[in-house]
Amino acid sequence: MAASESKGGIGAHAAASADETSDFLKCPVCKREYTDPVILPCLHTYCRHCLASTLPQGDLGRALPFKCSVCKHEVIMPADKVEEGFKRNYYVEGVLNNKSPASGQRKCVVCEIVKKGGEVNDASSKCISCQDYLCSQCAVYHCATKLTRDHKILTFQQLGLAEYQKEIQANQAIPCATHTDQLLKYYCLPCQTPICRDCKALDHDDHKSLSLPAAFEVIKPKLLHKVEDLERRHDNENEKVARLTEMAAELEESKKKIQAIIHQRAEGLRKIVLFRENQLLEEIDNEACKQQAILAASRDHHHGNHTLLADVLQIIKNILQQGSPLEVLLLKPELSQRLDNLQDTSFDDSLPNQPQFKLKTSQEFETNLKTGMAFGKVEIDWEEVQVPMQPPPSPKLQAKAECILEFDSGCNFQTGISVSPDNEYVIVNENPGKLCIFTSQGKLKKEIVDISGTPLKNPIGICHLPNGTTVVTDIGNNAVMSLTSQWEQQQSLDIHSPQGVALNLNNHIAIAQHAEKCISIFSVDTEGLLTKTATIKENKSREIFAGPYSVAYMSTGDLVVGDLSQIQVHILSYAGEPKHAYTVLGPDNNKGQPYGVCADRYNNIFVADHNNHCIHVVSAEGNFVKYLVTRDDDLRHPWALAINHDGDLVVTQEEGKVKVFRYLEK
Known part of the structure; x- marks a missing residue:
């Protein structure tokens, strides 16, 4: 806005x-x-x-x-x-x-x-x-x-006309809050604040200061650079809004299309059900007629036998009951012969099997019908959408980087460094575990050895969110912690062997897990709470990493991973697909150790080569550009890297040194 x-x-x-x-x-x-x-x-x-x-x-x-x-x-x-x-x-x-x-x-x-x-x-x-x-x-x-x-x-x-504004500003006079009889006329560079004549003489006598107009000419370009970055972010967010509007329209169109398919499928299924119903009813009618005919034939056959036997029995019973003895004896041969004939006659005692209709169904079909699977299931195919922010035109690298600040942190194992929203340097010391907060001029402000009562054992990586939330990995505690701006713990997640950590522009955090040979991706909500969303480990069933240690994000969203076991720097897409790989070799072609990686706003990638005592500059395509700083520049065992608010490269070294290098031409 x-x-x-x-x-x-x-x-x-x-x-x-x-x-x-x-x-x-x-x-x-x-x-x-x-x-x-x-x-x-x-x-x-x-x-x-x-x-x-x-x-x-x-x-x-x-x-x-x-x-x-x-x-x-x-x-x-x-x-x-x-x-x-x-x-x-x-x-x-x-x-x-x-x-x-x-x-x-x-x-x-x-x-x-x-x-x-x-x-x-x-x-x-x-x-x-x-x-x-x-x-x-x-x-x-x-x-x-x-x-x-x-x-x-x-x-x-005239006061309201733009043509007089510069003159009005030139006559602006603001008294010093400390020395109220003096006007603010100078700007102290180390303290980054306007001061008066008395302040300059009494409290800032050993500080470098400039007149207000001169300081304005120094500060304004730096602020304009940040404004340009913010404008690019603003344009990128606008592109995202436009893309989301398109996505919503595409979603509505997809919904209508699938609804039409569902209606068509339902109508088709209704026709199939009706056809099958009529077919089964016809089948059972035909089969019933057939079985009824069989039963009727059998019934007629046995009814004939029954009638024959009844007739013979009636005749013989009448003769025996009503005939005289002489009449019975005279007919005895005929009666005996008829009875013998009937007794010798083989009657069919079997009956047809009793027909009983049943409806045989598929248990799988019944299950699918009850669950709706027989009808169909609505699913969503997720397609990753990215609107990468275009990097600004890159200025040239200086022929020789200029060390503009050097201080001793007192930390021998400076495994991580991050620049806070307040432009403070927060350094992670692995052993003994602590966080050290320094001003932008290298003055120690605070040391933190425990988080809400939990001691830091072996912290490794650190990054800051724009709202001041800090994320720290601790391999000794096998944890990643989310801290408030007051350094109080608001969340701690169990994660095995966490190392470097990095934040991208979409508030996703990447954490290198050395022993697990993977990168875990977390989303971060507005409260600074982390939720794991993905793991980057394999590509086409092959492991990508052997020992990931350091991570960084480019402004394009690509992920940069320093792998100590492979002595390589991997460049992966936002989705985790390998794009490029850079083998870390020192000036003498010796194998390197990519202890630290970072990327600037122009997508220059920097690699801290610990055992070759140098900083590599690598292009976004994974090509060697130059050695920015080497042992000849008094660099020893560089470890962690960061870009400060002025766009300068901050390097921590083993044994406590911290150096800030200006590397871009104005």
Whole structure:
């Protein structure tokens, strides 16, 4: 979001002056123009008293986090309270002081002094030299005195015009907070703060300082470089929004397509079911008719036998019951013969098998029908989508890197280094396990030997998230820890043999696992909590790594891995597919040890070759570019690497030395 579009943001003087009703000049709490504006680290501005009123009373005076009400960025409450801890927003204050006042809003300061109790004229102009408001008559006399003849007066209309802004800024005068009778005129480079004449003489006498205009010419290009990076990030995010819009439309189209297929399949299945129903009913009708005919034939046969036997039995019984003895005896031969014939006749005692219809079904089909598998199952094919951020045009490498800072950390095994959002160097010492925080000038601020009561055993890698969250790997504890900006543990995950760690622009973290021969990928949420999402280990059933130790991300999203066992640096795609490999060989063609890797904003890859005492520069395609620093430059056993906020290369060495090299041409 452009600064002039957000509440409390930092915009252009002229733009702010041109739009006096803009929210730019209004406090997000009271909705009125700022009174005593203070700026937070997220660059949003509040009235000092409004900011204090939004915080719980118990928080005042304690270094506790709170969230900006505009952007929800977590901010640490200064230990010396909000009244003194947050910096005044001199820019917004200057815009307010130099904007065109409404008619009758300001009174002439000279009239107020001269006409005590009388009518005071409305001011119509302002002296930008002494900041006094004047009426048209007093403005003429103001430049007539010996003391004020060189003062510059602008009408209220001129105050709002862009053509006068540089002149207004040139006359800007801000007193020193320590020496209130002195104006800020110099800039201390080591302390990175404006100072007055007395500060320069008393407190910064051994520091290098520049005049404010000269310091501005030094600082502005550095800030513009960062602005360019942020603009590229902004454009990249815009491309992602556009791609996500396309993805949503494609998803809707895919949904409609599959819904149509489901309807078609359902209709087809209904037709199949109806056809099969009729077919089975016809089959059972035909088979029933056939079996009924068999049963009827058998029944007719046995019914005939039954009728024959009944007729014979009836005749014989009548003769025996009603005939005289003589009549029976006379018919005895015929009766006996008929009975014998019938008894000798072989009657078919068997009956047809009893037919019983059953419906035989498939248990698998029944199961699939109940689970819906017979009908179909909706699945999603995931296609990885990337919108890589284009690197800026790369300046040339200096013929010889310039060491601009060197200090001794007191750490003999500096396995990791990261630059915090506050531009501090945080160094990881493996043995004894500790984190050491240094200023950008190499002064020790703090040492940390345990995290929320858990001792650091053998920490190796470290990286910082933009919100101040720190991620540290500890091979001694077999853990990766997520720490708050106050160095308190908010999460600890068990992970075997964790080594180097790196963060990409999409808030994914890569951790090298030496013994496991893999890289584990974690996503990081807004609270700084990690969730494992993938493992990079094999490609086409073949192991990629033999001993991964150091990792870094390029701005394109590609992953760089230093492998100690293979003495190679692997360059992999965002998805973990191998793209290039660089074999680490020293100036004398000796095998190297890629203890540290990092990449700058231009996708130059740097490799710390520990046993060859040199820094390799490697292209994004895995080609050797040059040795940036060697043993001839007094480099000894380089270990961890990082790029600081000024784009310089920071190198830790065994035995405690830390060096910062400027390597790009201006």
